[in-house]
Amino acid sequence: MLVSEFMLQQTQVARVTPRWEAWIRRWPTPADLAAAPPAEAVRAWDRLGYPRRALWLHRAASAMVERHGGEVPRELDELLALPGVGPYTARAVAAFAFGERHPVVDTNTRRVIARAVLGHGHPGPPSTTRDLAAMSSLLPVADAAARTFNAAAMELGATVCVARAPACDRCPIAAQCAWRAAGYPDHEGPRAPRQARFEGSDRQVRGLVMRELRATHRPVARGELASIWPDAEQLDRAIETLVGDGLAVVGDDGLTLPAA
Template identity: 55%
Template sequence: MDAAVLHARLSDWFDDAARDLPWRLPSRTPWGVLVSEFMLQQTPVSRVLPVWEDWMSRWPAPADLAAAPAGEALRHWGRLGYPRRALRLHAAATAVVVHHGGNVPNSYAELLALPGVGTYTAAAVAAFAFGHRETVVDTNIRRVHARLVGGAALPAPALTAAEMKRAATLLPDDGPASVRWNAAVMELGALVCTARTPSCEQCPVLDRCAWVAAGKPAPTYVPKGQSWAGTDRQVRGAIMHVLRHTDSPVPLPLIRERPVDLAHGTPAAFEKLYGLHAPLEQLERALNGLLADGLAEETPRGLQLPA
């Protein structure tokens, strides 16, 4: 396969099709890119955009977030899910201030050393914030590579060394071109080469796709979606929703059991929690999990976000 053709076609397609996202603008900052990468983990762009904009308005630099209580990071994380990401981002901001003078470091190794930053995030920030040639491999990129080059409907259930080697082989040698390639392949996977209903007729490299040439064989496995309704994760999320919308500690009895009568009606956040009708043992598991993960703390007056 002629990689140069793929690079040129996807670059041209990206010129016209790329979404106008604030963390891609020339005015972006390395901090803004780092925040976006934390938020975009397992979360669609449409949900991230308003939260990212709020965060950048509140905390335009790492020092601003580091100076705020960790609980405020959790409060303004909203309903993005996986709130431990907010704590890790707060810890990363603190590390940037302590170890890097308040400036997000620009090397892969230094980025990887920040709390909550794994290999993908380090590569993505090094590439998209600083223009470095890094092999960036997220879910969308894995799927495009699997179809375009591997002829498979889906990539392997877990990232393999062979996938990383293939991605490195496809990466242009030129730094700016490599950054553009990473962004373009990622965008193609998000907009065209989607998991369930790919729009192959819109693909700029359709005639080069090994999966299409093979007759679009079916996946060799069925991806397992994460359940939500009735799970401990749902209960934890409902409790966190209560804490984010309450300025004072919440007495534990109000979480464990709905009062017969509240003087001024039941606040909406409590209604969501009570509407789950979670059994007491599940509520206790959720509470203990939040405390163990540092997402909440217990005071003599009740439960609250960490100080």
């Protein structure tokens, strides 16, 4: 489950499923992944986006081998101590994989709470402390019931209480929804920031550079990369950030994926 949570961060399920299946076939345990070079993890990540997640997942696998006998830990503090594992991922694994009672909050859950409980059409900017406290106050006491509640809130937000055109006529909690009871008032407060446009962004250029590095097992010279993007300054900036993130390594002959 830890692999799927890494992959699903800001990525749709339909894109993740085939990549997750291939990943698990190749590296079914943390020890299998830790034994592979980081470059192979980045290559296997392919075009899922945000390839730093592949490096963090590889580092997390290595940490599990070193600290936990190659097993995914179940305690929240131990999960949070793994490289690349944040509050959401740690709680999702603890709650759904191990059945522990922890609040799990994603974008869909935040929207359901904002509407059904607070009477707002949209959630405000995310706040880990505030969001976890709000969900924790709603969770049933029993571990199994809390796990079901976490999953149900996510599913409700993903399929019924969607951002645009929510299906209120088939919502199972319509009678308890504060937003509906208030007459669906327009949201007047701050909203979560929108993601920056991808086309023409540094993210797009980083992706193009990573595509070239994944496609070969030899160093790629800077001159070879000149043809993939016309803005040399932006290309240099993208390369610099990839090196800074540990996704690319500069050698005498050019750039490569990380070997260790």
